[in-house]
Amino acid sequence: MNDHNPFAGYQLPPLAWLRAFEAAARHQSFTLAATELNLTQAAVSHQVRSLEKHLGVTLFERLPRSLRLTEKGAAYLPPLRNSFDELAAATAGLFGPVGKRTLSIRGPVSFVALWLAPRLADFRARWPDISLRISTIVWAPTQQDEMSDIDIRFGDGNWPGFRSSLILSHRVIPLCAPSMVEGEDDLARLEWVMSRHQLIHDTGYEDLWKKLVHKAGLSFTAPAGINIDTTISALELAAAGIGPAIVLERLAQSYIRSGRLVRFIDMALPIAEGHYVVQPEGQKRPRPEATLFRDWILEQAALDG
Known part of the structure; x- marks a missing residue:
């Protein structure tokens, strides 16, 4: 018996069902999720229904031309998405392809020069195969830079259409x-x-x-x-x-x-x-290298107190 894990006896749903739900939620469509997962629309729909039956809740409202998350579905999506991102990042960090990978970062010039730069040697030591391309800005942008994998912004953390994680309060x-x-x-x-x-x-x-x-x-x-x-x-x-x-x-x-x-x-x-690391909400999953960097910079901020 596991005395330390209260969920030890709980049977998790199959990974395929969870992937189907996460992709359908991102696209708000079984059809687009099926294209991404290289499955049929019927297969994705069946996997989501199986997940709903397993959980005992309805995750989507089925609309004529799209899907809408229910309250339970909306609450389930963020931790599930984070779990997939973390799994992808861990896999890329441990077993990623040999050879150079490039990560593009955009951030305020003062933050990059005064706080980030002194700590980057640690990131380079951990993942020497990831090369960094850093661009700096003065004012917080209102839109995502399509060329950047990581966006660091200074503000109140509220940017519609984006997920933000606090790096530093001030x-x-x-x-x-x-x-x-x-x-x-x-x-x-x-x-x-x-x-x-x-x-x-x-x-x-x-x-x-x-x-x-x-x-x-x-x-x-x-x-x-x-x-x-x-x-x-x-x-x-x-x-x-x-x-x-x-x-x-x-x-x-x-x-x-x-x-x-x-x-x-x-x-x-x-x-x-404060300073936040910002990622867009939408149909694209973040690159594993971007999740690695996000987790690393939050770790550095925690060490900074």
Whole structure:
């Protein structure tokens, strides 16, 4: 008896039935699923009915020209799809074809340069036969890049038509060059830095300085400053002594560790946006290499805390 697995006695449905259901759900059609699986439409329909009988529920509403998932069917599809993706990824990782495979990745330039790049050696060591093609962007796109296998985006995680998995949640912190710091306590240093230097604003987040001042309990009016469109540019401007910047803490760690920038006030602000790995919902299954990379980057994020 298995005392640790509560599902040890449960008989799973045959894999063929599960494949038929997953393909039919993706295509919303028995006919298109049959084409993908190289079966007849009648065979796919029969396998899905067998699965429904085994589970004791109806998974599809049969419409005149298409299929619609029932509530139970819609709930069953995501874990089943993830299981197929994980199985494909594990198989590709362990027994994939010998020779180069190329994985195309698109992501925000600051995330790629400051967080992803220092960790890529681990991915390359694990899967040396997968070559990477990386393209960077500044603003989150609204559409999937058909040339990319992996899309990394910064936002609220809500992109219609896409599945998103959170990589990093964020808070922002104020940083400046060590030479800028004056004052004996947090409030004195904040007033000193803000009154004597241009403030660096990340475009789209110009209100963060105002929020920081309000949180500190000051009525100080922040002066005009410089707007910049990437975190890496804001960090470089701050390190050059142009002024203080409020930036994503988890992207600034190399600057803090090296001493190029310092936290002049022990304060942080949470933000709603995060970095996500995004995959399209639709008729195409992700490539196994893409699932390998998705699982790896989520593992790296967990190690990052």
